[in-house]
Amino acid sequence: MFLNEIFPNKCISCGKKIPFYEFLCIECKEKLFDPSITVLNNTIIYHSSFYEETMKRIVQEFKFREKIHYADFLSKMLLKTYKYFKIDFSNEPEILYIPSIKRHYKIRGYNPVKEIAKNFSKYTGFKINHAISVKKGYNKSQVEANTIEERKKQIKGKFVLVSELEKKDYILIDDVYTTGATIEEVLNILKGKITVITLCKNVKK
Numbered sequence: 001m002f003l004n005e006i007f008p009n010k011c012i013s014c015g016k017k018i019p020f021y022e023f024l025c026i027e028c029k030e031k032l033f034d035p036s037i038t039v040l041n042n043t044i045i046y047h048s049s050f051y052e053e054t055m056k057r058i059v060q061e062f063k064f065r066e067k068i069h070y071a072d073f074l075s076k077m078l079l080k081t082y083k084y085f086k087i088d089f090s091n092e093p094e095i096l097y098i099p100s101i102k103r104h105y106k107i108r109g110y111n112p113v114k115e116i117a118k119n120f121s122k123y124t125g126f127k128i129n130h131a132i133s134v135k136k137g138y139n140k141s142q143v144e145a146n147t148i149e150e151r152k153k154q155i156k157g158k159f160v161l162v163s164e165l166e167k168k169d170y171i172l173i174d175d176v177y178t179t180g181a182t183i184e185e186v187l188n189i190l191k192g193k194i195t196v197i198t199l200c201k202n203v204k205k
């Protein structure tokens, strides 16, 4: 690659030279995958990684700096997690995702978690279901809440279902798991058997 020799493409984490279409080297990709589980009430939440260093940077750039092409890699992380835990369904599940506030994706031009869900659907063959939506007029900014109670209050009533869900299996996708308040709020309006996979877990220190 002529251009890649003049402007070598480097891994955003370790700086090693990589093909022009990549943003992480193979080793850094491997390192990033660090699966874990959280149990929230009676639901198991699977995580692909932790919200630290490289992952944090990738998520931030993906969500706020228009690196929309990261969606492909991020969906593969979810796929890897899905396979790693051998998550099993009696019937073929549908994919649900947690959308962002309209005003946010109007500015960015895309709805980040939806982009990951679209790619995840492509790799699994599972249908995507757009039933979860942010309630019209919901405009509270996501200023950081200090306690889980504050966060719960902040997010109460944020999501609605725009279409009826059948009682079947669903995989719910989200990006960063912090207090669990968002997932809990969404689980409250869902029916059926829900399996949750998030990209990463934010462990506050």
Ligand SMILES: [Zn+2]
Binding pocket: 011, 012, 013, 014, 015, 016, 024, 025, 026, 027, 028, 029
């Ligand atoms: Zn690297």
